[in-house]
Amino acid sequence: MVCCVKVRTEKRVLIYTKNGEGYVHDNISASVDALVAICNTNGILTDVTDNPSVFTIDKLKTFRAVIFSNTNNEAFDTDEQRDAFLLFIQGGGGFVGIHSACCSERDWPWFWAMLGGRFVRHPKFQPFTIKIIDHNHPSTEFLNDTWAWEDECYFMDNLNPDIHVLLAADLTTVDDPDRQDYPGKTFGDLFPLAWYHEYDGGRQYYTALGHQIEHYSDPQFLKHLEGGLLWTIREKPSN
Numbered sequence: 001m002v003c004c005v006k007v008r009t010e011k012r013v014l015i016y017t018k019n020g021e022g023y024v025h026d027n028i029s030a031s032v033d034a035l036v037a038i039c040n041t042n043g044i045l046t047d048v049t050d051n052p053s054v055f056t057i058d059k060l061k062t063f064r065a066v067i068f069s070n071t072n073n074e075a076f077d078t079d080e081q082r083d084a085f086l087l088f089i090q091g092g093g094g095f096v097g098i099h100s101a102c103c104s105e106r107d108w109p110w111f112w113a114m115l116g117g118r119f120v121r122h123p124k125f126q127p128f129t130i131k132i133i134d135h136n137h138p139s140t141e142f143l144n145d146t147w148a149w150e151d152e153c154y155f156m157d158n159l160n161p162d163i164h165v166l167l168a169a170d171l172t173t174v175d176d177p178d179r180q181d182y183p184g185k186t187f188g189d190l191f192p193l194a195w196y197h198e199y200d201g202g203r204q205y206y207t208a209l210g211h212q213i214e215h216y217s218d219p220q221f222l223k224h225l226e227g228g229l230l231w232t233i234r235e236k237p238s239n
Contacts, residue, residue, distance in 0.1 A: 011233065012045040013065045013094075018052055020074030025100060027213045031069045034216035038226045042237060055081035057088075064233045065094030065203075068101035070210070075104040075111075082108065089114060089202035094232035098225070099210040102156055109158070114199050116163040116206050117156035117192075123176035125152050125211065131190060133165045138227030138237075139194065139205065140166045143220065151215070154208040155183050155191060160199065167194040167207070194224070196231060205232045 015035050017028050032048055039046045047054070047063070055076060060066075066088065068075065076082050089095060095114065103119040105111040112118040130147040132140050153169045153176070168190040171179065183191055194207040205228035215221050230237060
């Protein structure tokens, strides 16, 4: 019996964009272009696909990390593909989730725990203030104490208690008439938006930011993504 997928040392990542039935973001092409550019700058090879047939034990062996870039709903077609992905993580593979990646595989508790949470809802797209919780991470070390941002403020449940929160929305700056229903005061006036952790053998980084096409040409957001990816694959910037 195969116990895990041993990850290779070659710097190669998979950028994955599959969406199941439901809403599909118009930012996917922009997000892929931005990620490929980040990887090229840092000497990382990339494969890009929305085809879940790539999730086999043999194919996943070629990657250091898998990036779910604005995936949504069903990310896989079969349980065999899910098993291959699980074994990849257990073998030390990295995972990066961007924006609606938290809306993927909504019926799979292991996936929620691996990513760090499961999407519940968001108020309308709007400007709000982000508080930097942890400056000691390559995805946030360049930011000031607060970050003025415009996005969908994602709220999640089933948050894994071992996540290390990097960014949090200041809910006092979010126009949200449904706040009393969720999240209420679960986290006081803050709600986690980005984090990292290590789960079930692998490294994971997630950011809820990135709804707009324009975000993928924003210098600070690109540094945020770059820092998260490089931490996940245990690399430092090459520039």
